[in-house]
Amino acid sequence: xxxxSYFLPTLKETPAEAQIASHRLMLRAGMVRxxxxxxxxxxxxxxxxxxxIEQIVREEQDAAGAQxxxxxxxxxxxxxxxxxxYDAYGKEMLRIKDRHDREMLYGPTNEELITQLxxxxxxxxxxxxxxxxxxxxxxxxxxxxxxxxxxxxEFLMKDAYSFDLDFEGAKRSYETMFNAYLKTFKRMGLTAIxxxxxxxxxxxxxxxxxxVLAETGESGVYYDAAYDELAAKDAIDLEALSRLYAVTxxxxxxxxxxxxxxxxxxxxxxxxxxxxxxxxxxYSQAMNAVVSGPDxxxxxxxxGSYGIGVSRLVGAIIEANHDERGIKWPEAVxxxxxxxxxxxxxxxxxxxxxxxxxxxxxxxxxxxxxxxRDDRAGVKFxxxxxxxxxxQLVVGPKGVASGMVEIKNRATDVKExxxxxxxxxxxARGQ
RNA sequence: CGGGGUGUAGCUCAGCCUGGUAGAGCGCCAGCUUUGGGAGCUGGAUGCCGGAGGUUCGAAUCCUCUCGCCCCGACCA
Numbered sequence: 001x002x003x004x005s006y007f008l009p010t011l012k013e014t015p016a017e018a019q020i021a022s023h024r025l026m027l028r029a030g031m032v033r034x035x036x037x038x039x040x041x042x043x044x045x046x047x048x049x050x051x052x053i054e055q056i057v058r059e060e061q062d063a064a065g066a067q068x069x070x071x072x073x074x075x076x077x078x079x080x081x082x083x084x085x086y087d088a089y090g091k092e093m094l095r096i097k098d099r100h101d102r103e104m105l106y107g108p109t110n111e112e113l114i115t116q117l118x119x120x121x122x123x124x125x126x127x128x129x130x131x132x133x134x135x136x137x138x139x140x141x142x143x144x145x146x147x148x149x150x151x152x153x154e155f156l157m158k159d160a161y162s163f164d165l166d167f168e169g170a171k172r173s174y175e176t177m178f179n180a181y182l183k184t185f186k187r188m189g190l191t192a193i194x195x196x197x198x199x200x201x202x203x204x205x206x207x208x209x210x211x212v213l214a215e216t217g218e219s220g221v222y223y224d225a226a227y228d229e230l231a232a233k234d235a236i237d238l239e240a241l242s243r244l245y246a247v248t249x250x251x252x253x254x255x256x257x258x259x260x261x262x263x264x265x266x267x268x269x270x271x272x273x274x275x276x277x278x279x280x281x282x283y284s285q286a287m288n289a290v291v292s293g294p295d296x297x298x299x300x301x302x303x304g305s306y307g308i309g310v311s312r313l314v315g316a317i318i319e320a321n322h323d324e325r326g327i328k329w330p331e332a333v334x335x336x337x338x339x340x341x342x343x344x345x346x347x348x349x350x351x352x353x354x355x356x357x358x359x360x361x362x363x364x365x366x367x368x369x370x371x372x373r374d375d376r377a378g379v380k381f382x383x384x385x386x387x388x389x390x391x392q393l394v395v396g397p398k399g400v401a402s403g404m405v406e407i408k409n410r411a412t413d414v415k416e417x418x419x420x421x422x423x424x425x426x427x428a429r430g431q
Numbered sequence: 432c433g434g435g436g437u438g439u440a441g442c443u444c445a446g447c448c449u450g451g452u453a454g455a456g457c458g459c460c461a462g463c464u465u466u467g468g469g470a471g472c473u474g475g476a477u478g479c480c481g482g483a484g485g486u487u488c489g490a491a492u493c494c495u496c497u498c499g500c501c502c503c504g505a506c507c508a
Contacts, residue, residue, distance in 0.1 A: 012457070012469060013443050017501055037500070091432090092506075109508090140507070143432065157508055209508095218507095275508060309508030344466055375466085382469045396467055406467090 001336065002358075003371040003383075007044050009033075010383050020216045022318035023148030025327050029387050031314075038145025038153030045387065046314065048335035050156065053313050054135055056187050056332065057158045064180035066131040066160050071113045073137055077103035079112040083286045094141050106139040111283050111305060114161045118301070119289035125165045125299060128291065129173055133160030135310060150271065150315040151218075160306040165293065167280075170302035174206060174278045177306045181210055181274050182231075188313065189330030190320060191231060192273060193223055195246045206278035209248060211270025214319035220249035221270040224260045271316045276306040321411075327388030328411050336369040338427055339389040343377045343396035353405075354395050357424065366427055385410070393423060 008030040017034070018024040026032045031046025042050055058068065077095070080086035094106040107113070114132060122130065135158045145153050162173035178194065185192035190212050197209040211221050223246035230241055245258045248270070253259060281300045283289070293299040309316075321328045331337070338361065342354040351372075358370045369389060371380045377396075384392050394406040405423050408415045418426075 009441085011442060015442070016437090016444090019502075034500090090506090138508080143506070144502090144504090146502085151507080155508065159508085272508065307508050312508055347466090376468085376470055377466060378468045378470075380468085385468090394467085398467070 001367075001369050003369060004373045006369070008387075009043070010386060012382075018148065020147050020150070020319070021322055022150065022216075022315040025318055025322055025386070025388075026148055026315070029327060032149060034148075038142060038151070040149055040152060040154070045335050049314055049329075049333055050311060052333045052335070053188065053317075054156070054158075054310050057184055057308055057310060058135065060180045060184040060187070061133050061158065061160060063183075064131070064176050066133045066177075066180075068134060069132055070134045071107075071110050071117075071136060073107055073139070075105050075107045075110075075113055077105055079116050079287070080105065083112050083115070083283055085112070092140050092142065094139050107136075108138055108140045109157075109305075109307075110134070110136070110159055111161065111303075112287065115283045115287045115289050115303070118161075118163055119284075119287060122163070122289075123291055125291050125293050128301070129162065129164045129169050131160055131162040131173055131177070133158060133306070147216075147218075148315055149311045150319075152311065155309060156311040158306075158308040158310055162304040162306070163284075163289075164302045164304075165291070165299055167302055170278055170280070170304055171206075174276065174304050177276055177304070178208065181276065181306075181308070184308065185210065185212070185273065186231075188317060188333050190273075190313075190317060191228075193221065193227060193231070193246050193270065194241070195221060195223070195248050195270075196251060197248060197275065208276050209272050210274035210276075211248070212273050212316045212320055213268050214271050214316065215269055216319050217269030217271040219270045219272060220252075221268050222247055222249065222252045222259075223266050223268070225264045225266050226260075227266075271312070271319060272309070273313050273316050274306075274308045276304065278302075278304040322388070325382070326386035329388050329390055330411075331390050334390050335387070336367040336389050338366060338368045338391045338393055339384040339387065340368050340370040341377075341380050341384060341392055341394045342370070342372055343380070343394060345372055345374050347397055349400045350395055350397055353400050353420065357393065357395070357405075357420070360424060361427055364428055391427070393427070 010030045011028045014024050015027050018027055026046060029045065030043055032040045032042055035041050077086055093108050096104050096106065098104055135156065137154055138157045139154050142151060142153050145151055160177065162170065164170040164173055192210040192212050194208045194210050197207045211217065211219060224244040227244050227246060245260050259265065280302055284301045284303055289301050290298045291301060317330065317333060318327050321330060340354060340358055342350055344350045354370065354372065358368055361368045371384065388410055390410055392408040392410065399405050403419055404417050405420050406415055406417050407423055
């Protein structure tokens, strides 16, 4: 993509409404614009990131055996009456009426819809287990939206729902998702700590929140230092992990026998990016989701639900990866891999080298954002640091004369001068 | 939903107290000079001063109502 024609409205100054780093940076880097309180337009750069995160989530859900579908954003009030949540949910649910005065709502979550779908189409235990998911926009009319996309009213969520014949099966489904979540967050370069949690409005008795550690997190978290060693390993030992103390502040109890001694107790702030629940037959019973069991008798299915805040992850990743100059994208979710900076646009030699690099890398499938603007170097460097692509490839007249270019790693800010050929080889696809 | 704040140019903000033709910096446009870390000079465009009502000869400024947005608390992916 050529920056001269890309829709990327960056801001030099910080918009007054943004209080935390990720919000400020998302506005300044031209990723989002607010349209109403807690409601955002995703601009091309932000949208690219959102899609990359979504794709990682999707791949790990698929790998865990979940099947993707897509449910609507608008739901009928009827099924919510069946589950008993139409009244229980309160003002957070956006209620609307259609032209016939039928009561509708913009879905804040999808347990009812998926349970309805399941009960209408699954009749035998032979069809179990099933885990279904979708990645869909939700609306929760939060009293106080804040922190940009971290707590928007409209947000993109991956929600999965498992159906099993019995508790043992449900527990397996839960554990499968638990592991998938750890992998998912790890792929995005995040440390997400699973915490025993309160089940809140959704209800149930087995539930974990996944918190990304960041200073600006909304929740206080307490965890055993041993977690860090465990998390560094590739294969996560779920049993070992589940024995470790890790709780949010409302559950923290220093007198608990599980609580580690002070020298091993880590106190931090966390951003909740995932939440998983086993809730048994709460919805299947209310909504009559029943299958025939092996003995021919009806069995009310055991359910769980599993959420990941996809749009919130964009903010969370920035909170965990930035400095005073801008964002530092982890490779896996970066909107582009390389920012190509032409220090002297209009200079024939510089232009030629840059065009060659841009074409060569693009043909190899490397995502390059080429700053070909007729602008001063300072502006280009500042914008590129702000946008925070993992690599910057700098081409200027001095280097061109001697066949050298400079590359900079945004994560470490380490610069390196090397020949054009070695730079191209470095960035060739698959390396 | 309680408490606090704030709406003036694309952004950051001054002007309001004490009413009298709408301002600055940055950004934007044109030209020239520039180009190795948010450039210099010259010229230019841009405002329902959030909205409605009122007071007044006259309102960004005073009064009333209203809406938006932000922050602090209780809830959530």
